[in-house]
Amino acid sequence: xxxxxxxxxxxxxxxxxxxxxxxxxxxxxxxxxxxxxxxxxxxxxxxxxxxxxxxxxxxxxxxxxxxxxxxxxxxxxxxxxxxxxxxxxxxxxxxxxxxxxxxxxxxxxxxxxxxxxxxxxxxxxxxxxxxxxxxxxxxxxxxxxxxxxxxxxxxxxxxxxxxxxxxxxxxxxxxxxxxxxxxxxxxxxxxxxxxxxxxxxxxxxxxxxxxxxxxxxxxxxxxxxxxxxxxxxxxxxxxxxxxxxxxxxxxxxxxxxxxxxxxxxxxxxxxxxxxxxxxxxxxxxxxxxx
Amino acid sequence: xxxxxxxxxxxxxxxxxxxxxxxxxxxxxxxxxxxxxxxxxxxxxxxxxxxxxxxxxxxxxxxxxxxxxxxxxxxxxxxxxxxxxxxxxxxxxxxxxxxxxxxxxxxxxxxxxxxxxxxxxxxxxxxxxxxxxxxxxxxxxxxxxxxxxxxxxxxxxxxxxxxxxxxxxxxxxxxxxxxxxxxxxxxxxxxxxxxxxxxxxxxxxxxxxxxxxxxxxxxxxxxxxxxxxxxxxxxxx
Numbered sequence: 001x002x003x004x005x006x007x008x009x010x011x012x013x014x015x016x017x018x019x020x021x022x023x024x025x026x027x028x029x030x031x032x033x034x035x036x037x038x039x040x041x042x043x044x045x046x047x048x049x050x051x052x053x054x055x056x057x058x059x060x061x062x063x064x065x066x067x068x069x070x071x072x073x074x075x076x077x078x079x080x081x082x083x084x085x086x087x088x089x090x091x092x093x094x095x096x097x098x099x100x101x102x103x104x105x106x107x108x109x110x111x112x113x114x115x116x117x118x119x120x121x122x123x124x125x126x127x128x129x130x131x132x133x134x135x136x137x138x139x140x141x142x143x144x145x146x147x148x149x150x151x152x153x154x155x156x157x158x159x160x161x162x163x164x165x166x167x168x169x170x171x172x173x174x175x176x177x178x179x180x181x182x183x184x185x186x187x188x189x190x191x192x193x194x195x196x197x198x199x200x201x202x203x204x205x206x207x208x209x210x211x212x213x214x215x216x217x218x219x220x221x222x223x224x225x226x227x228x229x230x231x232x233x234x235x236x237x238x239x240x241x242x243x244x245x246x247x248x249x250x251x252x253x254x255x256x257x258x259x260x261x262x263x264x265x266x267x268x269x270x271x272x273x274x275x276x277x278x279x280x281x282x283x284x285x286x287x288x289x290x
Numbered sequence: 291x292x293x294x295x296x297x298x299x300x301x302x303x304x305x306x307x308x309x310x311x312x313x314x315x316x317x318x319x320x321x322x323x324x325x326x327x328x329x330x331x332x333x334x335x336x337x338x339x340x341x342x343x344x345x346x347x348x349x350x351x352x353x354x355x356x357x358x359x360x361x362x363x364x365x366x367x368x369x370x371x372x373x374x375x376x377x378x379x380x381x382x383x384x385x386x387x388x389x390x391x392x393x394x395x396x397x398x399x400x401x402x403x404x405x406x407x408x409x410x411x412x413x414x415x416x417x418x419x420x421x422x423x424x425x426x427x428x429x430x431x432x433x434x435x436x437x438x439x440x441x442x443x444x445x446x447x448x449x450x451x452x453x454x455x456x457x458x459x460x461x462x463x464x465x466x467x468x469x470x471x472x473x474x475x476x477x478x479x480x481x482x483x484x485x486x487x488x489x490x491x492x493x494x495x496x497x498x499x500x501x502x503x504x505x506x507x508x509x510x511x512x513x514x515x516x517x518x519x520x521x522x523x524x525x526x527x
Binding site: 163166167169170173174176177178179180181182183184185 | 341343362363364367368373375379380381382383384388391392393395396439440443
């Protein structure tokens with residue numbers, strides 16, 4: 001039973017990691033939280049449902065949904081985050097925080113208005129299980145974990161091994177210095193934002209693929225998991241976000257197995273508080289400071 | 291010959307406070323020019339105004355005859371103005387080599403390697419430290435990285451803000467020897483802002499004296515060195 005739950009936890013951590021990495025990248029480079037980040041997953045999932053129901057072939061539907069998600073994300077960045085960059089101090093942090101909370105609410109309610117309040121069936125699903133050595137393995141979650149692992153490996157390569165990755169790290173560490181060195185920091189921020197939105201969009205679709213259902217309000221739960229994973233791992237650290245996601249996936253699964261699904265989130269927050277008490281900067285603290 | 295930098299009527303303000311005003315300044319195409327002045331005279335604000343980093347600035351700014359006024363900082367840098375700011379402004383989590391690569395990222399790959407070698411020749415200590423995170427370097431080494439990183443971008447004008455600040459005299463010697471070597475080898479035009487007037491006047495052929503945000507005097511370095519008022523105010527004689 002415990003082994004089964006551990007497996008479930010590891011498998012579900014892939015989706016959490018995609019959300020967590022997005023949160024941590026945006027915080028790392030912009031110094032603010034994008035509270036609408038997980039909502040891009042909802043937008044992508046519902047955009048897929050909409051484009052498929054409109055009669056597009058699967059590949060075309062996914063491409064169209066990607067464009068829709070990207071446009072929505074760039075609109076959120078333009079309206080809810082960029083104005084804050086004109087300010088210094090608390091206003092620069094608070095404005096995008098409140099702005100993106102509002103943007104998230106608008107996106108959730110827009111989805112509810114268009115598709116209804118209830119969870120609906122996703123256009124593609126892999127809810128079937130296979131039995132491996134006495135354990136039940138969700139095909140959808142295996143695919144999610146593989147997709148997440150590949151994307152995270154690509155992201156790690158991009159950030160640490162490419163010129164654009166160096167630019168991302170430079171802007172994250174010292175925006176003035178980056179500008180002095182000829183780096184267009186606004187462009188780097190915008191491209192990074194688009195990358196994180198794409199990760200969230202893919203995560204939202206993987207939720208639909210793995211569990212078969214998507215809800216207009218599902219972002220709330222995934223945003224909390226993503227944020228907790230980011231903090232537990234160490235804010236601004238990509239490996240930390242992945243480690244945090246893995247820990248949360250496993251702890252959540254163990255909590256469910258021991259105390260029931262109504263206690264699902266309790267274990268997650270206990271881990272958060274324990275890490276904050278023992279190691280406030282997270283398990284893998286970021287070497288660079290802003 | 292067109293001046294490397296021509297500044298006319300530069301004014302930099304932070305809110306209601308004017309940091310510098312009516313700045314007229316020229317750096318010739320093959321010239322090193324110093325700006326000396328006491329702490330708070332507005333030297334850094336002037337450079338930040340030129341680089342588009344100041345809150346609000348006005349005035350005419352020509353770089354090799356083309357206007358750079360109102361351009362964003364990264365565009366000014368891409369035009370060919372290398373700026374070594376006060377306090378180094380490094381990327382604390384990058385290695386020395388990565389810092390230098392950031393500086394040379396617009397160069398073709400083969401030229402990047404050549405410039406990297408040149409940087410290490412100029413500051414041999416950086417070759418030993420190339421894998422080290424810059425935050426863990428000494429102040430002098432960080433200053434070397436800041437200068438070398440800027441030179442990697444192959445600037446056509448170098449702005450330097452207090453390169454000797456906070457450094458031990460022996461390290462100041464290293465930094466200034468490197469700048470003198472650059473002048474001798476490449477004739478790179480420089481605008482050097484420095485509280486250490488001795489060093490500034492030794493490196494540069496001409497100097498402006500900035501007081502309370504305004505230029506009060508411009509003269510050949512030799513003439514300023516022999517001026518009793520300048521000696522009393524800035525040379526500690």
